[in-house]
Amino acid sequence: MSQSTEAYLQIGEVAERTGVTQRTLRFYEEKGLLRQPSRMDGGFRLYSEDDVTRVAHIRRLQNLLGLTLAEIKEMVEAEEMLQEIKAQYRPEADVSEKRRQLQEAIGVVTRQHGIVSQKAEQMSEMKEQMEERLRTFERWMTELEQMERKAPVA
Amino acid sequence: MSQSTEAYLQIGEVAERTGVTQRTLRFYEEKGLLRQPSRMDGGFRLYSEDDVTRVAHIRRLQNLLGLTLAEIKEMVEAEEMLQEIKAQYRPEADVSEKRRQLQEAIGVVTRQHGIVSQKAEQMSEMKEQMEERLRTFERWMTELEQMERKAPVA
DNA sequence: CATAACCTTGACGTAGAAGTAAAGTCTCGG
DNA sequence: CCGAGACTTTACTTCTACGTCAAGGTTATG
Known part of the structure; x- marks a missing residue:
């Protein structure tokens, strides 16, 4: 219901919308803070709206709480789990x-x-x-x- | 009236009381976050109680607000000015x-x-x-x- | 005055969080 | 189908905020 058809974003757009650089997005991915995004056939990353939200969240945790990326990773993994729970809630x-x-x-x-x-x-x-x-x-x-x-x- | 006679502290004591290392104290001095402390004849640094307070303050700004040392320096310099004003208030x-x-x-x-x-x-x-x-x-x-x-x- | 404990400067090292450059690959509008 | 612009990986660099020696000077105490 939410991202049924498409609305996929390339890294440049995500960078612009989140205010971080492309490098940072790849870096976060490398560090496990962002899930591996889907890719186009040629290899271009395709992000979802959720990813955008996630980046914003990461930045808030960084700026507001001053957590390290490692700490944030833990939190984010926890959130991931919550998502899973939400998804599995019915099935x-x-x-x-x-x-x-x-x-x-x-x-x-x-x-x-x-x-x-x-x-x-x-x-x-x-x-x-x-x-x-x-x-x-x-x-x-x-x-x-x-x-x-x-x-x-x- | 406050630190009339002495009560000067060596770097080791300050380190212990503030919970930062001696290296950090020297580093803050280097960066202009702490004033150059007075010295003993041999060159040992002599800190005042004020310096201890100052270090605590710096740490709070770092941990709580997540400011960089450069930003903290600005703030601290401002505080310095306030001290000056306080001192000059009567004269x-x-x-x-x-x-x-x-x-x-x-x-x-x-x-x-x-x-x-x-x-x-x-x-x-x-x-x-x-x-x-x-x-x-x-x-x-x-x-x-x-x-x-x-x-x-x- | 010896010596342990404390301090000095200097120099190099490191972890975290990216920045930057290079060289090549994809995509898409015309 | 082709070229400009967006993207890819790899690798090296930078900046912050210290950590960690090293080699030596100082101070307090017996």
Whole structure:
């Protein structure tokens, strides 16, 4: 239903849309962060919309959380598993196996959530410190201005 | 009033207290992230408590915000200026000059605050996404458990 | 004053994350 | 069917943020 017919993208387009270079896309593939994309007969890579989303996700994990690609790989593999679970959710499969997978998925996301929560909190702390500072400076500023009014420029 | 007499630290102690290596301390100095510390007659570096604080700050900027040392250097230089302003606050100096400095300081901190705010916000978004996900999984899990109760292991 | 523990500079090495160049292959519009 | 532009792999280079010696100088202590 989603990518039924086509909508395949070549590496150049993906690069443009994600803001990373082609080199980076190939690099991520090499490192196992992106699945091997399908190929045209001549060997040109063909990416899906999902891949685009994935790249965006990788970048967020990099920039926001400062994770290494190795760490991100783990996360991404976990996500992969989730996709699988989603896909398998309907089809008949060993129920207890699915339970196990789900259990693991929950574990992964919980850990991720822990990291994010912690960072978010520290971030808020920093933010408040800065606001405190700003208030101080602005207080000083008004004091300075009052001094100037009392004793104007010589 | 704070570090009146002494309380100077050698590089080894600073390393231990900050959790970075001596190499890293020298490296930060080289890169202009730490001021040139005073030295003993023989050339041994002597750090102040302030330097310790500074290193901690640098590390937070690195780990939390994921900034490069170059970016951190800018921030740190700005902080340096703030220290200066604080120090000069009482002594007689051109008032309008002080105004200018304060103005700039406010600008710096405002920019920093902007970065942190933005990151903090994105972080919260991520956090919520993860929570949403977790809820989904847990819903699935209970569904699965119900299926198991109805049709137990063959 | 010997010597262990600590420090100095200098130079080279490394892991992570790509950038860049070379030489050849594909695709597609005209 | 052909040429411009997009793509391929391979290989070497770069940049950041340190790590790791090496060879020697300094300091504190017995």
